[in-house]
Structures are given as structure tokens and as C-alpha cells.
């Protein structure tokens with residue numbers, strides 16, 4: 266008996282021919298089907314056996330599901346119809362609008378320097394000569410990491426794309442976000458020594474990881490490393506950090522209170538693997554930097570020689586208010602997702 270496959274894997278859709286053979290119906294019903302050898306067979310001409318009809322409707326169901334996955338009708342961000350084949354339901358225009366952060370940034374934490382004279386409290390000339398431009402916070406208290414880099418501002422489409430991954434489980438988004446992270450990490454390249462850099466995603470608490478089914482930071486880190494394997498420069502160490510304590514909401518807390526709130530939430534599971542190593546801490550978003558700073562602090566305490574931070578997005582000064590609103594939205598979304 267010939268097993269009918271109404272819809273093959275993705276590559277079957279990649280030629281124009283397979284498009285022209287299909288019926289206008291997006292469900293795949295009545296379209297040409299393929300035998301396991303790939304020979305087109307008319308669905309209506311495969312004999313009268315009830316078994317075949319049953320198989321056909323079963324196959325059509327699969328085709329419909331696959332079609333919905335491969336050809337989502339609209340962009341999840343702007344709602345315009347999608348024309349390109351992609352596992353990610355986001356249109357090219359929306360993706361192209363996610364631009365890297367531009368303008369003067371703090372050389373340590375990546376915060377936007379509101380005016381070019383933001384560091385004028387120090388003699389401007391020496392700051393310029395050393396090529397260093399620090400924000401007020403980094404001048405007052407040196408972070409436990411060498412430098413934090415982020416691809417884009419945490420707003421608009423980029424924020425929505427991160428939410429698609431985190432709260433809607435659209436995993437293919439991690440590939441795009443990983444590409445952005447890889448681009449951001451390029452800025453750190455001159456700082457890295459020749460040795461291999463340990464990549465450590467910020468962990469979720471075990472309970473949250475079970476709820477979500479994945480750690481978005483780990484997926485993003487994996488995707489980024491895949492793009493950067495050429496020199497074998499990066500080594501993922503996903504279980505090096507553990508979130509041993511669940512933290513309460515950071516909303517409404519002062520910077521100091523946030524630090525206290527998160528202190529002791531993480532643990533280095535294998536200190537032997539950290540000693541003397543350069544570490545890149547990866548997270549999806551840098552909001553106030555409290556989380557990544559705490560990770561950096563305990564990694565340093567465990568003996569890491571230098572710690573860097575790479576995130577896909579960062580809240581920037583002018584967006585501070587919307588960031589607070591956004592984290593409130595995130596909590597509501599997270600609570601809804603947790604049921």
C-alpha cells in the first residue's frame with residue numbers, strides 16, 4: 266500500500282512548482298499529494314478503498330497543521346500578511362525595523378548618555394583622551410563586570426519579539442534574537458583574551474523553567490554561539506549558574522532594594538570550571554542591570570578572571586518610565602501564562 270504524505274517537510278514548499286500545484290485552499294484539501302517516493306499522485310484518483318480515504322483525511326489534517334505552522338497568515342507584530350516562508354511569524358519589515366542602539370553610550374553599562382557632557386563632572390579632556398565615557402552610576406559604583414553590551418533598545422518590535430519567545434513560546438524567535446546577540450558581542454571582541462570564553466546564560470528558577478519549558482537566555486545564547494563557532498572561541502556552560510531562590514517582583518524597588526532583593530539568588534554549581542576563566546553572562550534584557558550584576562559578582566567571587574555581559578535588548582534612560590510599565594505588563598503576562 267502506498268502511504269500518502271499530503272505534506273512533506275519544509276523543503277517541499279521551497280520551489281515555485283509546488284506552490285503552483287497546490288489548490289487555493291490553504292488547508293491542503295484537494296491538492297496534489299506526494300507518495301513517499303515524492304511522485305505526485307492525484308488525491309482523487311487513489312482508488313475507492315475506505316482506508317485510503319481515511320488516510321487522506323488524516324493526512325489533510327496534518328497538512329493543515331503544518332500549513333498553519335509554515336504559513337502563518339499574518340505577522341504577529343504588525344498583522345500584515347506574510348509572504349515569505351519562515352518558521353518565525355514576523356514579517357521582514359518588522360524585523361528590519363529592529364535597529365541596533367545608536368548614539369553615545371556609557372562605555373561600561375551601555376546606558377544612553379543623555380548629553381555628550383554627561384561625564385563633564387570629570388575633566389572632559391582626560392575622559393576623551395582615555396576614550397572612556399561613563400554614566401553617573403558607573404562613575405559612582407563600578408559594576409562587577411567589565412562591560413555590558415546590548416543589541417537594541419527594549420521597546421517596539423524588539424520587545425514584542427522577546428515576548429513572543431518568552432510568553433508565547435515561539436521558539437524560532439530565539440534564532441533571530443541570537444543573531445542580534447552575536448552582533449552585540451562583536452563589541453566585546455577586542456576585550457576578550459585569546460582563550461575560550463565561557464558563555465553563561467542567566468538561569469531561571471527550576472519551577473519557572475518547568476512552567477515555561479525552556480530558558481530563553483539559553484536558547485538565545487545557543488543560537489548566537491552557533492553563528493560564532495568559527496574560531497571555537499565560545500563555550501556554552503548552561504548549568505554553571507543556578508537560581509537557588511525565587512525572587513519577588515523588582516517593581517517599585519529602589520536600586521539598593523533591588524540589589525538586596527536579588528542578593529543570594531544565584532549559586533555557582535561548579536566553581537572549578539570558573540576559576541581563572543573569562544565569562545560572558547547572557548540574558549534577554551538588561552533592565553537595571555541588577556540581575557546580571559549579581560551573576561557577575563558571584564562568578565567573580567568563584568574566581569572568574571573577567572566577566573562581560575551580553576543581552577539582546579536594554580532599557581535606555583529615556584524609556585525608563587515605559588520600562589516600569591512594561592515590567593508590570595510582563596508580570597501580568599507571566600501570571601497569565603502560568604495559569
Ligand SMILES: [Zn+2]
Nearest residue numbers: 340343356359
Ligand atoms: Zn510585521
Ligand SMILES: [Zn+2]
Nearest residue numbers: 371374400403
Ligand atoms: Zn554606566
